[in-house]
Amino acid sequence: MHNVVIIGSGCAGLTAAIYAGRANLKPLVLDGHEPGGQLSLTTHVENYPGFPDGIMGPELIENMRKQAQKFGAEFKAGAVTEVDVSKRPFKIIAGKDTYEARSLIVAAGASARLLGLKGERELIGHGVSTCATCDGYFFRGKPWSAAAIPLWKRPTFSLATPAGSISSTDEMSFGLPRS
Numbered sequence: 076m077h078n079v080v081i082i083g084s085g086c087a088g089l090t091a092a093i094y095a096g097r098a099n100l101k102p103l104v105l106d107g108h109e110p111g112g113q114l115s116l117t118t119h120v121e122n123y124p125g126f127p128d129g130i131m132g133p134e135l136i137e138n139m140r141k142q143a144q145k146f147g148a149e150f151k152a153g154a155v156t157e158v159d160v161s162k163r164p165f166k167i168i169a170g171k172d173t174y175e176a177r178s179l180i181v182a183a184g185a186s187a188r189l190l191g192l193k194g195e196r197e198l199i200g201h202g203v204s205t206c207a208t209c210d211g212y213f214f215r216g217k218p219w220s221a222a223a224i225p226l227w228k229r230p231t232f233s234l235a236t237p238a239g240s241i242s243s244t245d246e247m248s249f250g251l252p253r254s
């Protein structure tokens with residue numbers, strides 16, 4: 076029986092693991108298909124507080140992971156396929172493995188929904204972006220257009236929660252010229 080199981084090892088899951096670890100809860104983190112999450116796929120991260128010169132995404136994530144391990148977090152590979160929170164202990168199923176937990180933190184992240192336009196995937200990082208708050212700064216003063224699409228997908232496992240939906244319209248302001 077685990078005190079805390081955390082689904083996802085992106086920056087949200089790792090932050091939760093650091094806090095739970097420091098509370099002596101010995102959290103178990105389930106990595107999923109993308110250990111380290113989205114930031115492990117990117118290069119220069121400029122907007123993270125504490126790094127005035129920026130930091131590479133994988134390095135930032137590796138630091139967070141080490142920090143969580145230092146406080147006793149345990150990591151396991153495996154993508155969660157089913158969660159039962161209808162009774163305690165909670166049951167978390169990842170393929171052939173079943174875990175029981177007193178508490179569950181879901182930090183399974185999100186992935187961008189592309190529009191399906193020609194050349195869209197090839198041009199990611201070369202003008203097409205799914206994150207205005209991340210990349211808008213780089214295009215300041217250049218011609219650009221924006222499409223508002225829901226950014227979040229449903230969780231990849233069965234869990235009775237409503238899926239979040241966030242419009243990208245409020246992100247557009249990151250590409251607007253500032254005086």
Ligand SMILES: Cc1cc2nc3c(=O)[nH]c(=O)nc-3n(C[C@H](O)[C@H](O)[C@H](O)COP(=O)(O)OP(=O)(O)OC[C@H]3O[C@@H](n4cnc5c(N)ncnc54)[C@H](O)[C@@H]3O)c2cc1C
Binds near residue numbers: 153
């Ligand atoms: C190319 C790119 C560049 C970016 N640049 C920046 C930037 O410069 N600055 C910035 O602030 N943000 C940036 N972002 C956004 C940032 O990466 C995300 O906001 C952040 O990673 C979200 O963290 P998260 O932990 O919530 O989720 P994620 O990073 O999405 O992590 C989700 C985790 O959940 C796991 N998971 C999912 N489903 C399951 C499952 N069924 N079972 C077990 N585990 C599961 C995944 O394996 C992963 O470990 C960028 C994103 C991308 C794609």
